[in-house]
Amino acid sequence: MPRGSLENHLFKRSAQPLSWETRVKVAIGAARGLCFLHSSESQVIYRDFKASNILLDSEFNAKLSDFGLAKAGPTGDQTHVSTQVMGTHGYAAPEYVATGRLTAKCDVYSFGVVLLELLTGRRAVDNTNTGIEQKLVKWAQGHLEDKRKIFRIMDTRLGGQYPRKGACMAATLAMDCVSSDAKSRPHMDEVLAILEELPSPKCMFISSPSEKPTIPSPYAKSPACHDTLTPRGSPLPAHMKSPKAR
Template sequence: MQQENPMIPNKSGNCIRRSSLCAAFSRASLPLMGNCFQPRSKIDASRPISEDCLFPISGKVIPVIFGISVVPMIVLYAITAPSRSSHSYAHSSTAHGYSDNGKPRVLPNPRSEVEILSSPHLKAFTLNELRNVTRNFCPDSLLGEGGFGDVYKGWIDEKTLGASRPGSGMPVAVKKLKIEGFQGHKEWLSEVYYLGQLHHPNLVKLHGFCLDGDNRLLVYEYMSNGSLENHLFRRGGKSLSWETRIKVAVGAARGLTLLHDSEQQVIYRDFKAANILLDSEFNAKLSDFGFAKAGPTGDCTHVSTQVLGTQGYAAPEYIATGWLTAKCDVYSFGVVLLELLSGRRVVDKTRAGVERNLLDWARPFLGDRRKLFRIMDTKLEGQYPQKAAYIAAILALQCISEAKIRPQMSEVLATLERIQMSRTTGGRSRGGRSHNAETHNNQHSTERRSVSSQIGDRTVNSPLGSPRGSYMKSG
C-alpha cells in the first residue's frame, strides 16, 4: 500500500488531523476555475474538505445509500455489461501517445520540480508578458475572483503565444493566484504537471504558466460558457435542455475515463459541477487538477492520502479512511449526474429538512420510474425521454452506492453514450402522461423481466450496507 501521511479516523468516524500534515498543507484549495467566466462575479464555492478540518461522517453530510432494491441494479448491469472500455478513446483522446497495450501513455512521475516546469508542451510566460496579455490585469478584464485568486481574460497570438490586441488572436483565461490564497504551490505544480502532459478534448487546455518570485499564474484556454455550476444553480444562468445535460455528462465521463484508464492511472479527486467548464458548443472539459493524484500501482489497491475535496462530493469511504481509489471519482460523478437531473445542489443550505441534502432527498425516487418526475429539474418542463431519464437515474444510483458495486467510469461512459445515441421519445413528465397506469405498469414489468433475462450471473443479490461496515480496497 502506498502511504502519504493518511488522515486517521477516530472511533467515531471523524477525521483527525496530524500536526505535521497541517504544517505541510495549511492552505486548502477552493475551486480553481469553476466560476471564472461569469463577468465580475464573486465565486460562491462549496466549502472544501481539507486535512485541516474535522469532517464528521454522518447521514446529513455524507449520505449513504441503504436498502436499494435489486431491480435497479439489474437494470444498470444490463445496460453496461455489453461494453467496458473498448470505446473509450474513439473520440480523439490522446495522452501524447499510447503504450503497447493500447492504453494512453502518461509520462512517468518527474523527479523534480525543474522537470515539471520544463514541459515541452507548455510556455513559460514572464510576468511582464502576462501583464501585456491582460492589459496589466485591468479590472475590465476580470472574469471572476475567489479565495484562490483572480481570473482575467486576455488575448494571445495563436502561433507565438505572445500578447495580442484585445479582440484579435486567441482568447485565454489567466489565473493569478493570491499569495495568501487557498491555492498552494503544490496544487499549482500539480496542475502544471498533469495538464502539461495530458491532452484530450474533454480536459481544459493549459497553454502555459508563470513562476516569478511569489507570483504563480496559469494560462488556460478560454471557455466561453463558464462552468456547469453556473448554468445549473445560478440565477440568470441559461437553462440547459435534456440533450445538453446528457452531452455534458458524456463529455465529463470521457475526461474521467481517460484519467482512470491511462497506463499510469490518475485520480481526479475533486470532480464537481464547478470544475466542469463548457465551451461555446457546450462541450464539457475538466479543469482544476490541483488535487489530482497518481493512482495505485502494482499490487497496491489504493493510495492512502490526505482527505481533500469538496463537501458533498467526496466518497464516504475516502473521508472515513483516507483510502483513495478511482471509485471515489465514480461516486463524485454520480453526485454530479444527480445535480444534472434535478437542478439542485448536493448540499443546499437554503432548503430545510431532508431536502437540504440532495442524495437523502432523491434516494427514494431514483429506482421508481413512476416517481422519478418528482426529482427532475422543473426547468426542463417535462421535456425529457422517460426511459432515458430512468436509466440515467439508475446509473447515478449505482455510482453513489457502496464502492465495490460502483461501475467503472468506462461502464458509466458506455451507458451515457447509449442514452445520448438513443432515439427514445417515450412519454414525458410525471411517469408518462400519454400512458394510462395499467399500460405503464405492464411496460415497466416487461422491461424488468427483459433486463433480468439478459444479465444472468451479473445480478446483484445482496442489499447495500453502510460503508462503515465494509470498505472497497480496490480501484
C-alpha cells in the first residue's frame, strides 16, 4: 500500500493535506471493509479500527489492516461477546471499556471517531492539549450543538473547500456513531449508505464562517454490503458505484 496509513496523511506535518473528495473516498472504503466483516456469515468484530490501521494504495483506495485483535461476533441468541478489553485509547467504545462486552456497535463507535478525525484533522486523543481539548469526541460534541456552525470543527487545511451540506451530513453521522447509547448507533450498512449519498464536491462550498448551512436528514435506505475490503471506482463520492467483488 504505497501511500501508507491514513494517520500519516492526517497528522504528519510534512504531508500534503487531503482534499474533501479524498477524505470521503477513504471513509467510504473503510466503511465497506467494516460492513463486509459485520455482514459475513460468521460475523467478525474488528475491535481496533483506527487511522493507523487504514492503509491506502496509490489511488487512495482504503484497505483495513492488522486483524490481530479481531474477534468472532456473537452467535445464536447471544447479544455480545465477553472478552478482555483490548484496543486503542480514544477509539474504543465506552461501554466496551467499562464492561468488556463486545458488539459490532463498538466498531461503529470507532468508525465515528475516525470520521471525526477526517473532518477535523485532530487526533482522537491529543495529550498536548488540556481539558476537553484532549479528547476529540468530547470536543466535537461541544462544538456541534449547533450544526449551523459546522465550520468551527472542520480542518483548516481544507481551506473551506468542502460542500456545506455534505459536511453537515458527515458530522451528523459521526455524532450518531459515537453516541454513548450503543443501541442508538447506526449499523455499518446504514453508515455506508449515508456516506455514498454525500453531495458532490460541485455543490456550494463554505467560503466564510458567516455562511450557515442547513441541516439535512442523514439517513437513507441501506444497500446490500459489498463483499470487498478495497473500494474501486471514481474518487467522487456522489458518483461512486457499487464495485464488483475482487
